[in-house]
Amino acid sequence: MRNFLLVFLLPIMTFSQSNLDGIEALFQKKQFKKAQQKVSDYLKTHPNNLQAIELLGDAYGHQKKWDAAILQYEKLVKNKENEANYHYKYGGALGMKALSISKLKALGIIGDVKEAFLKAAELDKNHIATRWALVELYMQLPGIIGGSKSKSLLYAGELEALSKVDGYLAKGYVYEYDDEPELAEKYYKMAIKEGGSVTCYNKLTTLYENEEEPEKAIENIETAHKKHQRNAMHYQIGKVAAEYNVELQKGERCLKAYLDNYSAEDGVPKAWANYRLAQIHMHKKNKQEALKYIELAIVELPKVKSFKEQKERILNL
Structure with a gap:
């Protein structure tokens, strides 16, 4: 889940309050501890400001302080139950905590992770990041605790309806994870044809490397270089x-x-x-x-x- 769960930390809210001037710059400079302190100070006098609470959760998340981030995102969920992105961030922080602790302890968290992502998906039919998280979650969980390739493909299909490139990449991921390299290659190539981004090319390159096909990897990178000149x-x-x-x-x-x-x-x-x-x-x-x-x-x-x-x-x- 690590690849797409980290996406939940990306959005940064724009604040008009003078007390929080410069907060976005601190995030851009990766000065997350300073951002944490500034938002914490602001919340002392504005304890119910949801944007500030979200930003504090983001600051904790960037520092991998998952328990602290979970606490802030939980406040958001309780205050505004119908906001999909709050459920997504809450599930993301829980998921990252699950990845950082023992598998036995993580078992007690996975149900809450799944519930949060499913709620976000239910609230927002167009929430791409949540569907990516569900694709990974269902693919990586053992079947005995709810893992399911068919459910991963279901959400990959929903992604495809929202964005063909994301859908193709998600299906490529599912088949690569399930050790079906021919199908993974097919969908990564479809993603390249549809979108052609550096990410699309990188996914196919990594597949070739993992399958120990270096000549194909080099050929794919050369094709990408002709287009992107990186x-x-x-x-x-x-x-x-x-x-x-x-x-x-x-x-x-x-x-x-x-x-x-x-x-x-x-x-x-x-x-x-x-x-x-x-x-x-x-x-x-x-x-x-x-x-x-x-x-x-x-x-x-x-x-x-x-x-x-x-x-x-x-x-x-």
Whole structure:
């Protein structure tokens, strides 16, 4: 459930009250503790402001303080029972708590998670995020406590009626989870044809990687790059090449392009590109080149254990 439950933290309310000026900026800067304090102070004099309560729940959620977030979202549900998004956020916080505790303890929460999501879906027939959560919930729960592939597909169908792309991605997820890669591939390709977003391409790439089909993964990333022109895709190609020891020349060329065009927006630190280059040169038995790149990776991120382990492997060539 982790992928889509985290979506419940994304919406940020716009406040007109001067006491909460700058709260959205704190969220955007990921200064969630400061946001928590500011909203808490505001609630001391405005204890029934639902927007502030929601924002406080969001601040706690971003800090993974699930019990505190649950308490705030529960207040929202009790104050406004017919607001779908409140039930969704309450269920999301409960679900994240369930993921953070033992499976035995989580059993006592799952019923409430399901109830909250089902209520949100009932209240809002167009609530896409809730239906995504239900697709994942029913797919991941064991059958003995209510898991059901057919129910996952039911909500995937509802998603498709609201958004074809979401519906196709949801069905791809269900079939991938159920170890039916051919059907998963079919629906991910349909999602690409319908929407063609980076997310659609990434889902198909990940499927190919999980099925140990690196050549197909690289071909799919290259197709995505032609459409979206993202430098991050150079890294993706290099990563697949390095991990699976395929198309090493192309992988090296793409990683160097990634480094040459790098910006913070690309997401993956340069150290990881150097790490992948070290892997590629190790595959090629180029010990000195491999050492050069792994040293660059270690200098930038000295605490990454896998970098040090890779250096040991290179030294043993």
